Amino acid sequence: MANDLTIKIVEILKNQLEFEQLDAATINSEQLIKLGINSLTFIKIAFAIETEFGFKFKNEELDYLKYPSFRSFIDFIESKITSVKEGT
Amino acid sequence: MLKSLEISAYQDGYNISQIDCINLPIAGAAGSFKHENYHYFCFYQCLLDNWTDMSDGSFITSKSYIFEKLGLSLKTYQATTAQEFVKIIKSSIDNRNPAFILVKYNTLFYYKEYKNENYQSNHTLLISGYDAEKEIIVIREFSHIRQAIWPTISADILCELRLTNQMLIDIWEKSNKALKKEDKSCYQSVFVVETSGSYRVNNIVDLLRDTLEICNVKKSRLIELVNQYNQIHSYFKNDRFNEQIRRALHGSVHVLFNVIERAPEFSKIDEGFKVKFGDLKEKFIKYRYQLLSRLNIEALRGTRLDSNAKQDLIYEIKVYDQEFFNLLNELSNKLESNVKTGLKERQLKNHALNAVVTASSQSLPASNVIDGKWQEIVDAWLSTKVSPPHWLMLDLGEVKKVDRIVVRHFNNDEFITIDYDIQGSNDQKKWENIVAIKNNELSENMFEIASSYRYFRLYITCPCSRDYCARIQEMELWGL
Numbered sequence: 001m002a003n004d005l006t007i008k009i010v011e012i013l014k015n016q017l018e019f020e021q022l023d024a025a026t027i028n029s030e031q032l033i034k035l036g037i038n039s040l041t042f043i044k045i046a047f048a049i050e051t052e053f054g055f056k057f058k059n060e061e062l063d064y065l066k067y068p069s070f071r072s073f074i075d076f077i078e079s080k081i082t083s084v085k086e087g088t
Numbered sequence: 089m090l091k092s093l094e095i096s097a098y099q100d101g102y103n104i105s106q107i108d109c110i111n112l113p114i115a116g117a118a119g120s121f122k123h124e125n126y127h128y129f130c131f132y133q134c135l136l137d138n139w140t141d142m143s144d145g146s147f148i149t150s151k152s153y154i155f156e157k158l159g160l161s162l163k164t165y166q167a168t169t170a171q172e173f174v175k176i177i178k179s180s181i182d183n184r185n186p187a188f189i190l191v192k193y194n195t196l197f198y199y200k201e202y203k204n205e206n207y208q209s210n211h212t213l214l215i216s217g218y219d220a221e222k223e224i225i226v227i228r229e230f231s232h233i234r235q236a237i238w239p240t241i242s243a244d245i246l247c248e249l250r251l252t253n254q255m256l257i258d259i260w261e262k263s264n265k266a267l268k269k270e271d272k273s274c275y276q277s278v279f280v281v282e283t284s285g286s287y288r289v290n291n292i293v294d295l296l297r298d299t300l301e302i303c304n305v306k307k308s309r310l311i312e313l314v315n316q317y318n319q320i321h322s323y324f325k326n327d328r329f330n331e332q333i334r335r336a337l338h339g340s341v342h343v344l345f346n347v348i349e350r351a352p353e354f355s356k357i358d359e360g361f362k363v364k365f366g367d368l369k370e371k372f373i374k375y376r377y378q379l380l381s382r383l384n385i386e387a388l389r390g391t392r393l394d395s396n397a398k399q400d401l402i403y404e405i406k407v408y409d410q411e412f413f414n415l416l417n418e419l420s421n422k423l424e425s426n427v428k429t430g431l432k433e434r435q436l437k438n439h440a441l442n443a444v445v446t447a448s449s450q451s452l453p454a455s456n457v458i459d460g461k462w463q464e465i466v467d468a469w470l471s472t473k474v475s476p477p478h479w480l481m482l483d484l485g486e487v488k489k490v491d492r493i494v495v496r497h498f499n500n501d502e503f504i505t506i507d508y509d510i511q512g513s514n515d516q517k518k519w520e521n522i523v524a525i526k527n528n529e530l531s532e533n534m535f536e537i538a539s540s541y542r543y544f545r546l547y548i549t550c551p552c553s554r555d556y557c558a559r560i561q562e563m564e565l566w567g568l
Contacts, residue, residue, distance in 0.1 A: 003118075039338075040330050043381055047388040056389075060383040063374075 092217030113214035134340035198266025292351035445488035462561035507550035512541030
């Protein structure tokens, strides 16, 4: 699950940002800002994720600086998907 | 020989997420006359974009408006030929005045969008020097390195870049072709910044006073955006639009707080206020960030704001804006009062310097408390080792009004005077307490009072924790 999810999210990022591939170390430890994400691209990415996975970001979840690393962002999305599935 | 103006690179300045690339070099031009003008210029730009009607004004009108505040003026020179263009630049530098021109990014050979016909954004080049023999013109630029170091560097620093005359002429001519169609006021124009003599804003005190005068919370751009949201929500799909509103309504707000915090006058404000200021800064910036993110994603989702949601947002914005301006008002009052105190201080005299000093006993002379020295223990009055109370009296020769009393103790916890009264009298018989000090732990006590007496004395009941001796390094009686 986590692996497929990671691949999907990396794909979404690739549509918005300029990079070829992300290695595991970058995914696990880098901050979103280091991937070239800013306040504007983050909103586009968030919207693309909403469309792909069928959940909505809350207002306070739209700040990319809230996520200490790319991995923590993926974990957050995973928890949102799980709560959508469980109907919570 | 190179003739060049002294302009800071402003590494402590701002970037294009806060102030746009047209205004940052112009701020640098303003800074060539006085370093802080750069910051004040950016501050005003943010105010104009947020709480005034001025952002609708023309390029020249709005720049002139800010320059006037700073004691500067903007002169526009028309050049129809390349020779005239270079001549104007040389003459402006010869007169110690910086110049700037409006250009198109796609005419800059060192920029990544060079020759990209679809990239029509404007930019400003600040011109700060020339070398007639080598035919070189010095500009201040950041866009050539923005991609390489962004976002690790926080400011768009004004790097010195030396171009041949022909390089700059080429940029100017190509840009004019485009400007001719869209902006007549900048077509073939060279803008020169000069001093005008009289300024309105010279420091943070002036700046705040003027801010409170010119800003109108009712003209909030952010409220206007929320009001128009349903009509213009599709604009949010445009990156340029998003960048502009984020910069004007969120990024620039950092500048406001920063300009205030960096002022030397702000460092003298009480800690309690600084904490309050810091808290509002965080809340205010975060609120605007989240609101713009919300409007942006709602637009992508295709949702509109219903009238309740709109009213709620407008209410929130008003509350934050009001809180912000109230805080500026409070700060302005504090700074004004500090200025007054400072002025008064310069006029106050230390009457103690001319007093006759006596004491209940002396191991070191009582006159040491008015000798202007208090670093060493030998600079002090020291009583003999008799049981307290001790007293030390200053005779001013006549009744004088004293506004401030300063008592300096030896800077060692064991020798600081613990309990004492400051008393006043006109006949040495009837003494009135001016201040009673208990459990003092400070090496310097200062009291703002308004007492008129001929005699002032310290009546010491508990001299220190070490022994029975009283020690006073210095006593000052300040008045007009």
